[in-house]
Amino acid sequence: MAPDLTGQTAIVTGAAHGIGLEIARQLSSAGASVVVADIDEAAAKEAAGQLTNATAIACDVRDEEQVKSLVESTVATYGGLQVMIPNAGIASVAPIVEMDLAAWRKVTSINFDGVFLAIRYAAPAIIASGGGSIVTIGSVTALAGTPLVSSYAAAKAGVVNLTKTAATELRAFGVRVNAVLPGFVATHLVTDQVQGFETALGLPAHGFDALIEQKQGRYGTVEEIAKAVLFLAGDESSFCSGSGLVLDGGLDAGLF
Numbered sequence: 611m612a613p614d615l616t617g618q619t620a621i622v623t624g625a626a627h628g629i630g631l632e633i634a635r636q637l638s639s640a641g642a643s644v645v646v647a648d649i650d651e652a653a654a655k656e657a658a659g660q661l662t663n664a665t666a667i668a669c670d671v672r673d674e675e676q677v678k679s680l681v682e683s684t685v686a687t688y689g690g691l692q693v694m695i696p697n698a699g700i701a702s703v704a705p706i707v708e709m710d711l712a713a714w715r716k717v718t719s720i721n722f723d724g725v726f727l728a729i730r731y732a733a734p735a736i737i738a739s740g741g742g743s744i745v746t747i748g749s750v751t752a753l754a755g756t757p758l759v760s761s762y763a764a765a766k767a768g769v770v771n772l773t774k775t776a777a778t779e780l781r782a783f784g785v786r787v788n789a790v791l792p793g794f795v796a797t798h799l800v801t802d803q804v805q806g807f808e809t810a811l812g813l814p815a816h817g818f819d820a821l822i823e824q825k826q827g828r829y830g831t832v833e834e835i836a837k838a839v840l841f842l843a844g845d846e847s848s849f850c851s852g853s854g855l856v857l858d859g860g861l862d863a864g865l866f
């Protein structure tokens with residue numbers, strides 16, 4: 611059964627491109643009013659313009675005032691908030707011993723602090739609206755050491771733990787909090803880093819794609835990730851909270 615989110619309002623951060631855009635599309639198709647929040651304001655407006663009942667709001671998820679105002683404007687426009695998807699994220703490739711602190715902080719502030727701020731300000735609004743669901747976007751890199759993306763993997767491990775803690779704190783208030791943990795999906799976040807991976811790992815051209823094929827069969831699709839997010843956002847997952855749904859074609863399942 612397709613999830614029905616008619617009458618609900620959802621915020622998706624980082625929704626102008628990639629996985630977030632597809633999550634916003636599927637939420638809109640499921641009947642929700644959707645706020646497309648992104649640092650890329652022009653693309654956010656374009657995305658919202660393509661969806662039914664959607665609004666774009668420019669927001670840098672690192673900025674506490676902007677995240678607070680994102681939630682306040684959403685509630686003022688739609689009268690409440692039921693679903694928050696803190697999806698915005700970036701990646702950067704470098705060995706730990708070559709990574710400078712500014713690059714580390716940029717990744718962790720967007721991928722980890724940004725998720726904290728989203729939960730921090732969305733949860734009270736969801737509670738005031740009678741309950742709802744928060745779905746964070748972890749990563750399979752949260753589950754194992756992942757060479758060259760230490761800041762990203764550490765931030766995602768933080769997101770998975772924050773998701774569980776939030777689930778315990780918010781259970782009594784009717785707010786479920788779950789994570790999806792995708793493997794590799796060929797969005798800009800990955801494709802922009804392929805050359806860096808190939809150079810650092812000493813792989814030939816297209817060697818990274820071959821590695822993905824070997825480890826997870828193929829790249830995942832944005833549709834596959836968004837479908838899982840919709841499941842966790844809606845009532846079909848009503849007894850599910852604090853969970854992490856791995857979507858990685860079996861990458862994390864074994865050694866070979």
Ligand SMILES: NC(=O)c1ccc[n+]([C@@H]2O[C@H](COP(=O)([O-])OP(=O)(O)OC[C@H]3O[C@@H](n4cnc5c(N)ncnc54)[C@H](O)[C@@H]3O)[C@@H](O)[C@H]2O)c1
Pocket residue numbers: 623624625626627628629630647648649650669670671672697698699700720721747748749750791792793794795796797798799800
């Ligand atoms: N692509 C993958 O293989 C993969 C795997 C696991 C998890 N993820 C996660 O999925 C999420 C979406 O990534 P994607 O693959 O769609 O990447 P993407 O680069 O296609 O999209 C990321 C979006 O986040 C926005 N963004 C970046 N910095 C921001 C900021 N400071 N404030 C607000 N918005 C900002 C970008 O403008 C963009 O629209 C991320 O959290 C990412 O870590 C992706």
